[in-house]
Amino acid sequence: MITVNRDSGVPPPSDLLLQAVDGMDRPLLVLDDDWRFAYVNAAGAAVLGRTVEGLVGRDVWAQFPEAVGGPFEQLYRWVRATGTSGSTEAWFAPLGRWFRADAFLTEAGLVVTFDDVTERRRVEGERAAAIAAREEAARVAADAAASAERAGRHLMLLGDINLAMTSTVDVDEAVDRFAHLVVPLLADWCLVSVVDPDGTRRDVGRAHRDPALVEAMHRYADARVRTNERSAPVPTALRSGRPVVIQELLPHHVDEMVGDRATRALLEPLRPAAVATFPLLARGEVFGALTLVNGPDRGAHTEAELRTAEIASRRAALALDNARLAAAGQQVAERLQHSLLSPPVQPERLELAVRYRGATRGVSIGGDWYDAFQQPDGDTVVVIGDVMGHDIEAAAAMGQVKTLVRAIAFDRLEEPAGVLRRVDHALVGLAVPTMATALVCRIEQAPADRSTGRRRLRWSSAGHPDPMLLHPDGTVSDLSAPVGPPLGIGWRGPRADGVVPVPDGGTVLLFTDGLFERRGVLLDEGRDQLRRLVAASAGESLDALCDRLLAEMTGGGVEDDVAVLAVRAHPPTWERPRPPAKGGEDGPPQVRAAASRTAAAIASTACGAQRIE
Template sequence: MRSVPPEGAGGGGGRGLTGARRTTALNQIAALAARLVGSSASQVSLLSDVQTVAGGSGLAPGAVGSQGPLEDSLCTVTADLGGPLVVPDAALDPRVSGLPPVASGAVGSYLGVPLADTDGRPLGALCVFDPGPRQWSPSDVAVLQQLARAVVTELEFAAVSAAHRADRARWDLAAEAGGVGTFDLDLTNGALLLDDRLLELSGLDRASFGGRAEDVYAHVHPDDVEDVISRVQRAVDTAGSYEAEYRIVLAGGSHRWVTARGRVVDDDGAAHLVGVAHDTTAQREPMQRTAEMLEGLAVAFIAMDRDWVMTHVNAEAERIAGRPRAELLGRTLWEVFPATVGTEFEENYRRAAGTGVPVVFDAHYPAPLDVWVEVRAVPGPHGLALYFLDITERVRSQRRVELLAQVAAELSGTLDAAVAVARLAQLVVPALADWCLVTLVGEDWRSGPRRGLRDVGWWHADPDLLPVVADYARERVPALTDTSFVARALSTGRPVVVEEDATARIRAVLSPGPAHELLEQLAPDGFAVLPLRGRGRTVGLLTLFTGSGRGPISAVDLATATDIAGRAGLALDNARLYRQQRQLAEDLQRSLLTAPAQPDHLQVVVRYTPAAAAAQVGGDWYDAFLQPGGATVVTIGDVLGHNTEAAAVMGQLRSMLRAIAVTTGAGPAEVLRRVDEAMTTLQMGTTATAVVVRLEQTEDQALRGVTQVHWSNAGHPPPMVVNPDGTVLPLTGLRADLLLGVDDSARRRQYEVTLDRDAVLVLYTDGLVERRDQDLDHGLDRLREALEDLAGRDLDELCDELLTRMLDGHSDDDVALIALRLHRQDRPRPPAAGPNRIPPNVADSPDVVPQPD
């Protein structure tokens, strides 16, 4: 509920507050608000029965002084809210989206705080806004709230000034009649003459005044009297001018501010200090209220003149600086805070002073303060104002979150959790401790204090001590006793924390030997042993050590370390379960893939590599067998999916294809067609890629040492032929046929090519050539280049090296590989070739399409 502000306090559309001075001051405050938060516009609105724009910056011409309906104003919403109105996107905020400034596009984001008088009655609002959406930070809200107090102070001061102007009119009349107080101090005999007005200002009367300066000094405030006396003495010593402002203590304990000015003059050879004095209480009280407001700010404030001399310091600045203001005022910033020299502090301060543009930045001031601050350096006509917000806790909290994120990334970035956990030592030092040890715990640790323990990671904040920590990690476990802190943490499953005298206490539970000497060099003062727990069992230990200069591990750091230990323990246990599941999957997968046939003079080598990131069986398969007519059939395929269902389908298809090929003696295209029909009949509901290759010879071909190869491809990557001369030929055919399981009526094409002796045929699944970061064509190009480079190698060596080059130690998918070498038949069978003999055989199929050379 809004109320009309009282006369002289900002209400009635600004009654009692009109005038260029007030408008200028409010414009300056509004402009300061816009600069400090980096907005394009700002506004001071006073609310009565209408909204009056009393000041602003970045507004349309004529906006200041204009009036408008309350119901159209965002500032009305702010005043009704009674607290900050934070609107990152005005178009999406139902509180303001329908108001004309938002609908017109003038206001896209808005931040406002209410203005209220000392009785809590609303006067209006101070706001900043931009035409586009933006996020407002908590520090932006805090700055606006502080400036809102300055607006209210200005409004009150304007009201006081209005009353003061009337007083000054009367004062001028009084001055004409001798109302301004005058004084005359005879420097020869010390006699002091005061007129009636100055007697009154000094709290004296004729009866109590003895004609000496000491009579006036007795009424000057104790905090001011020394300054007044020194200023008088300086004027006397220099025969110059005198100027002072001081408080007169009145009856009842109140005080009056008096400003006095004078000059030493020569009156016929006699020196006199003569001058005038007047009451400045009315001017000083608003300034005093402003000073009190700055004093009460939760933000540290330091004002400096153009020579970097500090002229004002509030209580929060004293707290952050750790020094009383008496040690700060009158000294330069560089003298009091030498660590700012040559840092981003100095760079930003000088940039703000040089450009006249406020600068906002975060920075850390080192020990002994050891504080993070958000700094606003605001230039002004008389120097630079600095606003400091202590953000140490916020930064520490943010760094804790970042540390936990680093730990999570480290643990999830590799399947070898033991390696990742070992690297934790480098992450937690020096964030949580001066040095650290990471220990893995085996299943047999219960059989003794040293069994099953292995220090796998260590780090030290001091590089010179890192080798010492490494040696200690090597010697520590053998030296552990049954009463060691490690044994206690293992037996209880709970952290063990020692805050002081750690070196002596650890030494007492270690067996004599090299570990003692190394421990003395490291000299820990405190430590914490944190079990790494995973599913009810301890799988490792994280031990943090602190030196005497750091102090004990704080409760916050211990909580962070406990969180890290929990994540690491779970990762280690997950890795154990993964290894078990992966081994089971690989064993099952390999059990489904029987050994290939080894016909005479034909060497067959197979390889199977499971996906690096999976612990499941897959659908990749290979096979090599003989048909009744003596031809060798080689197949490879891939069922869609990576699960037990895919593996089951793979087993069915492989067996089905083998049975059809053996019982019918059909060529590759006919075999694939019948497999497709069987999949439809059996309603297998899956798809698969496959290549069927048949190798055979006529008697003439056997004599010439060449082999006839027939093949048909159902959507599978093309087999590669490595010719004896090292060239590589992909068996692509005229076009790719459909996958199995898509259309059982589709025609299957069959192709043929004649290969020379010593040729190599390579069949593979798509995991060899496809990756997330490359397309299939690029993978096929890499495969051809690798095969050209490996031509002539032993077949086993060729397969192993091919997998190494193509997979780079990591595979996103399962990979099946089968390679055949056609050995010479005019010589004895080489040991690498198979023992089965191939009778001459002639293929005669109407579907054969000759492969171009």
């Protein structure tokens, strides 16, 4: 049934039009100028939960006060004010539904058609929720993947720190490697401080991710140590042994860190925004501090970065402590070895020079040694040898072998072959756990030869490279004689001597195999190179000859330690040059003391029995 409000002043539509509109499935209503229902079709009344008779002629805002001030009222008033059609879609709480309303203005009033879009909105909401859930899952997965990648990179960093810092015993080099590893993974730039044994603090490790700011970082670091206030992060971490983290660096923090205005000016171009300092603590001792700094773009340090930095600082401290211990041990061992290499004698009309160079790869001490002394009858004995091994045990064994050779050769006055035979038997009998090559030479001069200046060289080799003789005219001779087996095996077979005259101006050259042996180079080629170099050095002083051999044969580094002993025969008219002034000993007092104590202990047991369990 079609009902029209005849009192609204709106011209009634034709019966045909009313029948058509009233039969529409789409809800429709008409509001007059006073906001009363002038017309509503059956579908509209049903959707609104009312009857047609219950709505027509009644005020819409009184019937549906919940719509006042809402999107539907705003639409209706805007269409009536502008004459422009419009639409809106909103939730209507009283009915618990979503509606889409379309409104346009006619002579009959404000016509509104509306649809219940609750189901569509539900489907769209579920679809949107599903999409959001997928996007959130993708985001979580991406975050997890990124977190796993960061964790992997942090784990690799810790491994790299161990490898980089334990592959050198140079403390400063190890610290610099550490600084360049943590930047930029953990910070924009960093400074690594070390505290030397005398308490001096130095900013050794320095790294910045921006090459343009490296110089500015160095200028600040050069001034930081002397201008840091006691309350600054590094002094605080060094005192407390605990990290200091400032996630937002404010001006008052900078004032508390740096008391010097000029140093604060040096810090300004670096724009620090966050600082984290970790003590380098190992075995209960603080060796330095790691300072990580971020600029404003990177901002505060993440929890993952701080955790990794703390672990990295502990590992670096342990590596640094090990490097310091290794360096101290190396110094003690080197001084021990040098203390066992006594200076050679300088007999009348003989000039002796010696050189020793430790290996530059791996352990730089070993069992190479030289010795020179006079026998009671006035003859001069020179010895060179090589104990197998490259460690402090080899250096200690070298001291025992050297002492046995010296004692037996001085006491027995035998030919070199006899000396080597007795030393070999003594090593086995005293259970000295070592093997060694040795070359024993005796420069002989019978009483009748002293007036003429004639000399002979008698030598014997126990597995050692043959010596060389540089003649005054520049020719070089390899002094070959039957070579016996190394010492330490108890060889009871024969050992042979070689004999050759030594002219005035002639130079006898003894050396260990490290002088000419090289990996990938045939032994004959290395010895040929040495022979040519010796010939080219004719006419040079003995010291210049030895220095040249080391410089050109060893180059930038050697895999084995090297010992050289040179003897030059001079005529009766020769005058010995005055020796240079003696310099002070190298090394800190504690290292010299440790070396002296160790050398004394080894020397005191050099000839004693040692039993292998």
